[in-house]
Amino acid sequence: MSFLQVVAAEQKQGEQYVLQDISFTQLPLQHIAIAGETGSGKSTLMKAIGGLVQLDAGQVLFEGNKVKGPLDVLIPGHPGIAYLSQHFELRHNYYVEEVLSYADKLPVGEAEKVYEVCRISHLLQRRTEQVSGGEKQRIALARLLVTNPRLLLLDEPYSNLDMIHKGILKSVIADVxxxxxxxxxxVSHDPLDILSWAELLLIMRAGKVVQQGAPQVLYHQPVDEYVAALLGIYNLIDTALIAGLPAGKRLFLRPEQLRVVSKAKGVLAGKATRITWYGSYEEVQVNVGELSLVVRTPVGVVKRGGMVYLGIPGEDHWFL
Structure with a gap:
């Protein structure tokens, strides 16, 4: 039996589909990430999974039982599913320990492990107005976890966090x-937040899942430019520029797949017009005639204004 099944889920607002024919399955402890442009239906899908939004068609099955929507139950939401909104709130003028104790449904003494995992043990005696935004988010997460959910839905958990608090929260989510x-x-907009974490990645657009699969597959073999752009910078090269490739196609390459090589080994030649330093590597804009390519290189390999000769992978080409 699957842990979670979303089957042909649909939801409309007026005549407009917010969710349309969405289906996927999740196994216990499997990491699933959902990405898509603003308004693509990500949050609505998360809320439907948690029983907070009523589906017009299809269903969500959690541990073999249908998740009922807000029109079917007195209090919306499923007791085994917790949803952390990007607009989380904490009650003012309370100690953190009080806020958490009111929600605690765990056996005596087990909440301390949750506090440790969420990196908030040192905050318990502070008042809610005395903690930072990143700390508040981890407290809100702990407040959900002490209700003992089996499924946790995280809606844009990294939005508006600085790098320090984002790093802490990433470690917390791994430990959860x-x-x-x-x-x-x-759910996240940033590919750096999901590519290394997810085991299954769903890409949404206009209420539909346009591609789903392993992150490595979607990153290197997107179905279209929309999916490609969501997951990072990419290059499209007309195959007429490269001998030995099928005619009439566009070769898809990420910046790290292009290689700076010697003139004798190069299949493309252009001028480096811009170099952007990122600490451990550089991204170089190379103009090949009217075509602009982005190449990722070690620091100092290319000089601005110089000629650059590029090689491409010898096999496993992907075309868009």
Whole structure:
């Protein structure tokens, strides 16, 4: 039996589909991430999974039982599913320990492990107005986890966080699965937040899932330019420029797949017009005639204004 099944889920606002024919399956402790442009239906899908939005068609099955929508129950939401909104709130003028104790449904003494996982043990005696935004988010997460959910839905958890608090929260979310045994689904706009974490990635557009699969597959083999752009910078090269490739196609390459090589080994030649330094590597804009390519290189390999000769992978080409 699957842990979670979303079957042909649909939801409309007036005549406009917000969700359309969405289906996927999640196994226990499997990491699923959902990405898509603003307004693509990500948050609505998360809320439907949690029983907070009523579906017009299809269903959500959690541990073999249908998740009922807000029109079917007195209090919306499923007791085994917790949803952390990007607009989380904490009650003012309360100690953190008080806010958490009101929600605690765990056996005596087990909440301390949740506080440790969420990196908030040192905050328990502070008042809610005395903690930072990143700390508030981890407290809100802990408040959900002490209700003992089996599935945790994280809606844009990294938005508006600085790099320090984002790094802490990433470690917390990893530990939620590994140490607490809670299965997670996560929504994010930033590919750096999901590519290394997800085992299954769903890309949404206009209420539909346009591609789903392993992150490595979607990153290197997107179905279209929309999926390609969501997951990072990419290049499209007319195959007429490269001998030995099928005619009438566009070769898809990420910046790190292009290689700076010697003139004798180059299949493309152009001028470096811009170099952007990122600390451990540089991204170089290379103009090949009217075509502009982005190449990722070690620091100092290319000089601005110089000629650059590029090689491409010898096999496993992907075309768009």
């Amino acid at each position: 699965s590994e140490r607490l045994g809670t299965t997670c689904i996560l």
